[in-house]
């Protein structure tokens with residue numbers, strides 16, 4: 001299983017990253033530093049998470065060169081008419097010269113206007129890659145019709161309990177990498193008997209089984225943890241393979257389970 005995926009514009013993106021939603025700004029630098037020390041080189045933040053500053057502090061204080069760390073941030077829906085300014089402000093908070101990936105956070109009204117600005121920023125070389133989040137097939141079809149650039153990534157909720165098979169096939173066909181958020185169902189399904197049984201079978205933890213399942217389906221995966229032991233645990237997912245029969249069992253757990261109210 002690959003630790004990097006090549007996006008449709010040739011940029012290499014680590015397939016495992018740390019999500020930092022709901023980590024307080026005051027704790028973020030410490031948590032991200034733990035992750036970087038544990039071997040993570042990809043962090044997923046957003047303007048709306050309120051912790052870009054902490055992410056940037058950890059990146060800057062790390063011994064790892066900036067170009068070896070992949071940073072994603074996102075454009076919030078109230079900034080769709082000010083996307084250029086919003087990006088500049090995100091970079092100011094990060095204290096970094098560029099983001100590796102900038103995403104439209106949600107397909108709220110006027111997202112097309114925002115996408116045009118992201119295209120411009122990308123064409124000016126100010127972002128390594130641009131993409132979207134929470135886009136379904138219908139919205140991607142609209143985007144692909146009017147856009148000069150195919151989004152590099154679509155970040156969506158994805159787990160064995162929310163297995164979005166058609167969207168996965170569609171994105172694969174169009175060359176859009178799919179990225180799994182809430183891959184651990186925010187810990188709500190870690191005690192499911194099938195997950196527990198497979199954890200025992202593969203001598204892994206329930207969280208590792210769920211992360212690996214998404215990776216084995218070819219996704220980029222961004223589990224969140226602010227616990228140093230669980231950060232390490234969630235990264236030890238590249239040393240085993242789930243056999244086809246067990247992948248099918250995990251696939252069959254789908255119940256369109258969403259963690260959020262959306």
Ligand SMILES: NC(=O)c1ccc[n+]([C@@H]2O[C@H](COP(=O)([O-])OP(=O)(O)OC[C@H]3O[C@@H](n4cnc5c(N)ncnc54)[C@H](OP(=O)(O)O)[C@@H]3O)[C@@H](O)[C@H]2O)c1
Pocket residue numbers: 018019020021022044045105133134155156180181182183184185186187190205207208222223224225226227230231233234259
């Ligand atoms: N684009 C979007 O709209 C969107 C929406 C939601 C999330 N996201 C991104 O995706 C990331 C991950 O999603 P998420 O935060 O919703 O949920 P998640 O990664 O599925 O689950 C996080 C929860 O699981 C716990 N956890 C982590 N590792 C564990 C382990 N090994 N064993 C047991 N419990 C564990 C965490 O607690 P501890 O921290 O205490 O370990 C936390 O409560 C976010 O941080 C964010 O970056 C994006």
